[in-house]
Amino acid sequence: MTQLVWFRNDLRVADNAALTAACKADDPVHACFVVTPEQWQEHDWSPARVQFVIAHANALAEDLAKLGIPMTFLQARRFDDSLEPLTQLCRDQNIARVHFNEEYGVNERRRDKALKQKLDDLDIETCKYRDQTVAPVGDILTQQGEPYSVFTPFSRRWRSWVDETQPTPFPIPKAIADPVKPARLDEIPDAFRDAPPALVETGEDAAHHQLEAFLSERAGAYKDDRDFPALDGTSQLSPYLANGVLSGRQCLLAARQAQGMGGNQDGLTTWISEIAWRDFYVNILYHYPRVSMHRAFKPETESLAWNPPGEQFEAWKEGRTGIPIVDAAMRQLNETGWMHNRLRMVTAMFLTKNLFIDWRLGEAYFMSKLVDGYLASNNGGWQWSASTGTDAAPYFRVFNPVTQSERFDPKGEFVRHWVPELAKLDAKRIHDPSKGGVIPGGYPRPIVDLKESRKEAIAKFQALKD
DNA sequence: TGCGATTTTAT
């Protein structure tokens, strides 16, 4: 009776429901991971993310090898092509049960359903686990048994679920056999060769060190510092979370322990609510699959006539809009594969409201660059900014990127770092160099009038009501 | 986590 664990978006040995279940019986355990480059391209995975995933799939194979669990790396072009090698592996290894943790994108769900049917025919059992979130997906519901579509009541319910349930992470399974030689993926698929340098260290241990360092050194100031992109105010754990090297549950438990030890309660509470946001958006994806099918959560916004993406879209992508904070943020994204969260909102709102370009194009571009690209959160964030989503920004509440820059980068340090053309401007002028004085050579004038475009966007949303 | 116009309030 050999057990197979299929790893996908859960590249960890600690706190892994599928792995824990597979190791429970006294049976041999095998592991596998499927490389699907064309599917990844269709899903706009970035080179940074693919390289992160491959590095962590290798690290996982090493950790599993120490537990006596051999890893097989399978190759397929797309999800559809992955069923055949998976079932072949099951036959070769005489697998009795396949264990995996659920994923919630439509293509992933279709793939898993098709695999289950195939395995049923072969008399192989399929065991799936709701391990992507802190509270199992689908369990946080209103008193009427409906899914929440507003964050605040969701998070209240989520918090009391956490208090009642006191979830604890699964420990790393004990070794089930002698160590084996780890398998290794050496090839990076061609499309993903060109990536920025790794943002964070590789491996589950490194992820846990970073979590501990954040909680002991910076989480206390999180509430005060997290909105200032020039500060090191955020946890920087998102690449690990997005790809399952860390679980939300591990982060939550570590944060609650830090709270119990008297850490700054406000900072930790604010950070915990970010973990709740992650669960919230995964639940939205689960209950409303249309959001992962390029559809708006709010159907009436489907009729908005977005501007065709032309030169303005190119300028946004490349960080030459003439709005310094937008350009600084886009250059940070392009050069590092990561963007500060406040700036994700600022740049997304600028694209969707001031340039009035379809949020789907921005969503796809972010995915194509981010090392922490995570369907649920990225889609949720974009639809929030575009006012097409659940609990979205009201359409009339449009960020002014210059005001945001003055408020959250008051000395202009962040802008100065990423837009060196403007380095000589003082803190008064750097947020809006087109306002009086000479614009430094090579830096463009704003490609859009912020005031006018804001008014037009509000009018277009207003017209939906008539 | 908006902004600007208008009305009300404090002195």
Place this chain on the structure above:
DNA sequence: TAAAATCGC
């Protein structure tokens, strides 16, 4: 008369 509160997009 200026600051604060309120209103509507």
